[in-house]
């Protein structure tokens with residue numbers, strides 16, 4: 209169990225999975241840069257949260273639901289939770305029958321090579337299970353670019369990975385630890401690449417880089433005389 213002040217946002221697992229340094233720059237050092245991807249992602253999320261609740265074909269669709277897990281020390285918002293009629297489901301205030309909760313997370317773009325979106329969806333389901341005292345074994349990711357839903361099975365190994373990642377995030381927070389730069393192919397799409405300076409770190413040393421820059425300046429001055 210965690211103190212409420214130590215809770216982390218569910219969405220942090222996305223940044224943490226993409227790059228631990230990016231997570232630390234955003235969540236420990238309050239650095240944030242918007243690029244096209246983050247802006248488009250925000251617009252898609254705002255559209256998703258326009259309506260709070262509606263019923264379609266017997267399915268109760270709830271948007272923007274606040275969720276938490278005391279066990280994982282996390283909280284956040286589910287884009288959409290579909291409550292589908294199910295004899296083994298949970299009761300809902302003001303509604304007849306029982307329902308099975310199924311989280312649906314909206315993303316811009318298309319399915320990714322890494323599991324960041326799947327981890328986030330699973331964390332939402334784990335929160336819902338704790339709050340509603342039920343089991344949720346599936347969820348969906350909807351991608352704006354492909355306009356398709358990806359079905360995700362929420363099995364034990366996935367839950368273990370999510371729990372381990374949040375334990376790691378809590379530990380990094382406790383230590384206030386920002387990992388060093390390790391340039392990867394993800395850096396090209398990173399919204400913090402200009403702050404993180406991966407190209408600088410690829411050089412043999414900072415001293416060599418500075419010497420190179422000074423030499424360039426010297427050349428420029430010579431040319432201007």
Ligand code: SF4
Nearest residue numbers: 227230395398401404
């Ligand atoms: S530029 Fe690369 S190393 Fe730096 S935060 Fe982004 S992904 Fe991580």
